[in-house]
Amino acid sequence: MEPAFRPRIIPRLETWPWLVRLVQTWFGKVALTAVFGGILTLNQYPRALVIPIALLAISLWPQHRRLLVAFATFYSLLVFTLGVNGTSNQQYLAVILFFVFAGICTYQAQLRPNAWIFRRPVRNLLVFYCALVVIVSCLPFNGFTVATLSLFVLFGGKYIWFLGYALLDRRRKGPQPLLVRLFHFQPFWGSTNVPYPKGESYLARIEARTDQDLAVTQLKGLKLVLWASVLKVLLALFEQLVHGPSGTSGCFSRWLPGSFAVPRMQMAIAVYLARQPFPRGLCWLSVMANFCSILLNISIMGHFIIGICRMAGFNALRNTYNPLASTTIADFYNRVYYYFKELLVDFFFYPTYLRYFKDRPRLRLFFATLAAAGFGNLLYHILASIGVVSQIGLWRLIVGFHVYAIYAMILGLAIAISQIRSMGRAQARSGLVGTLGVLFFYSLIMVLDSHNLNWSIADYGSFLLNLFVPFPR
Amino acid sequence: MQKREKLRRFVGDILIRKGDNEPFADNDSLLLTGRIDSLNVLEIVTFMEKELQFNLSEQAFDPSCFDSIDSMVELIEGSTT
Numbered sequence: 001m002e003p004a005f006r007p008r009i010i011p012r013l014e015t016w017p018w019l020v021r022l023v024q025t026w027f028g029k030v031a032l033t034a035v036f037g038g039i040l041t042l043n044q045y046p047r048a049l050v051i052p053i054a055l056l057a058i059s060l061w062p063q064h065r066r067l068l069v070a071f072a073t074f075y076s077l078l079v080f081t082l083g084v085n086g087t088s089n090q091q092y093l094a095v096i097l098f099f100v101f102a103g104i105c106t107y108q109a110q111l112r113p114n115a116w117i118f119r120r121p122v123r124n125l126l127v128f129y130c131a132l133v134v135i136v137s138c139l140p141f142n143g144f145t146v147a148t149l150s151l152f153v154l155f156g157g158k159y160i161w162f163l164g165y166a167l168l169d170r171r172r173k174g175p176q177p178l179l180v181r182l183f184h185f186q187p188f189w190g191s192t193n194v195p196y197p198k199g200e201s202y203l204a205r206i207e208a209r210t211d212q213d214l215a216v217t218q219l220k221g222l223k224l225v226l227w228a229s230v231l232k233v234l235l236a237l238f239e240q241l242v243h244g245p246s247g248t249s250g251c252f253s254r255w256l257p258g259s260f261a262v263p264r265m266q267m268a269i270a271v272y273l274a275r276q277p278f279p280r281g282l283c284w285l286s287v288m289a290n291f292c293s294i295l296l297n298i299s300i301m302g303h304f305i306i307g308i309c310r311m312a313g314f315n316a317l318r319n320t321y322n323p324l325a326s327t328t329i330a331d332f333y334n335r336v337y338y339y340f341k342e343l344l345v346d347f348f349f350y351p352t353y354l355r356y357f358k359d360r361p362r363l364r365l366f367f368a369t370l371a372a373a374g375f376g377n378l379l380y381h382i383l384a385s386i387g388v389v390s391q392i393g394l395w396r397l398i399v400g401f402h403v404y405a406i407y408a409m410i411l412g413l414a415i416a417i418s419q420i421r422s423m424g425r426a427q428a429r430s431g432l433v434g435t436l437g438v439l440f441f442y443s444l445i446m447v448l449d450s451h452n453l454n455w456s457i458a459d460y461g462s463f464l465l466n467l468f469v470p471f472p473r
Numbered sequence: 474m475q476k477r478e479k480l481r482r483f484v485g486d487i488l489i490r491k492g493d494n495e496p497f498a499d500n501d502s503l504l505l506t507g508r509i510d511s512l513n514v515l516e517i518v519t520f521m522e523k524e525l526q527f528n529l530s531e532q533a534f535d536p537s538c539f540d541s542i543d544s545m546v547e548l549i550e551g552s553t554t
Contacts, residue, residue, distance in 0.1 A: 202537075205505055205537065317505075321507075330512065342511065346536070349515075353515055354534055358522070365515070423516070
């Protein structure tokens with residue numbers, strides 16, 4: 001049972017009736033947006049001026065929300081993605097080509113959802129895109145056509161999962177015009193290559209319908225951004241205390257003059273590989289600190305994005321939800337990076353689960369989990385790094401990802417086993433031991449979650465081994 | 474037992490297992506509010522296949538059909554009519 005009173009760092013603003021009423025007025029909308037914009041500015045959030053202007057327009061004219069979101073997204077694309085110095089005509093052409101391609105695909109998929117190419121649209125899209133990457137990487141990078149094609153591939157890598165969701169939505173005919181839907185790709189509230197929060201049809205389902213809904217959703221957005229700000233301060237304090245002053249954490253050096261001077265994990269590995277390892281205890285601390293930093297950074301990033309999305313009137317679930325309460329490996333994965341997990345589930349897990357081993361439930365779940373958390377995870381990260389192909393070549397990129405491939409397979413196996421074990425349980429496991437076990441597992445495996453393409457699995461493996469027994473390099 | 478009742482009981486068991494003892498109505502949104510997640514959807518799919526003899530193809534699969542008891546029943550009945 002929920003306790004009657006639970007102290008909170010951020011009060012539940014959306015449950016204060018007077019505030020909900022105020023936020024529905026013209027004055028309230030302006031005040032709320034000003035406060036929200038102020039918080040973004042204090043946090044030095046990118047586009048901290050444009051976002052509040054877009055949010056204010058959406059608050060004042062919620063009936064035109066989708067059009068305003070599309071316009072703000074288009075503006076962000078034009079000014080912040082393309083409007084940087086050195087943007088060439090080829091880049092503009094590549095962007096136009098991509099949107100024409102995405103438009104044709106989305107339109108045709110809706111028109112002919114049962115055509116063979118759209119029966120399994122995401123698989124076909126990924127095969128097409130990967131084939132294009134291979135072809136382009138084999139061509140010499142000169143000439144207008146090849147350069148444009150390369151930029152098309154590069155740009156496509158940022159948008160491919162958004163297009164994937166648009167294709168999955170092919171059987172739902174939404175009321176929004178095609179162009180408006182296309183400009184919900186990489187929406188103005190920000191995202192990585194992972195669509196936050198999923199596709200257009202999902203947005204339609206979580207959109208605020210009434211003024212009261214909008215006010216409650218916006219207050220939840222404000223709350224989330226306030227919480228992200230608290231976490232950001234916590235991260236700066238943590239970095240200062242553990243690693244010493246650097247970047248934003250430097251502002252605390254006046255109050256916290258000392259630090260434990262724990263090396264960052266990348267440095268601990270580099271020093272170990274140079275045959276001058278830090279003491280084992282310090283290496284353990286750097287591994288644990290790395291895990292805490294990643295956890296805090298993911299939470300902060302997701303909370304800001306979802307906070308802005310909620311301010312725009314979409315009641316999206318949080319990206320990170322209380323990961324320290326996880327008692328199983330699968331539960332942690334679900335809680336820490338929700339929209340990435342949803343991407344893997346929607347594009348890899350469900351199709352595999354519904355297609356293979358229908359008569360063997362455990363093998364079915366195991367195989368589908370491995371396809372998502374293993375193969376899907378690896379493919380996503382390779383495609384996210386496609387920009388470096390022009391510098392190091394496709395082959396070196398793929399070879400460099402062998403460490404991540406092993407990481408993804410171990411993670412997939414662990415999640416699959418965790419899920420199979422959970423299925424047989426009548427009650428959720430609870431307790432500190434389970435949680436600590438989960439956190440220990442993830443802090444160790446995150447050593448391999450590296451994008452340093454110069455180190456091999458032998459390098460990482462010997463560093464990991466050295467944490468337990470002396471294993472000189 | 475009716476299909477709806479069987480589904481209600483199964484979904485109720487899932488929620489209890491997750492430590493969610495709040496009551497739920499047949500039209501309550503469960504997926505969008507985060508009360509059930511994608512793994513739970515798979516448990517429901519498996520339950521439908523095993524207990525309700527409902528075979529879901531990859532093409533016809535839409536996770537949003539698992540948002541509420543009403544939409545799940547609609548999915549099953551829609552496939553048999």
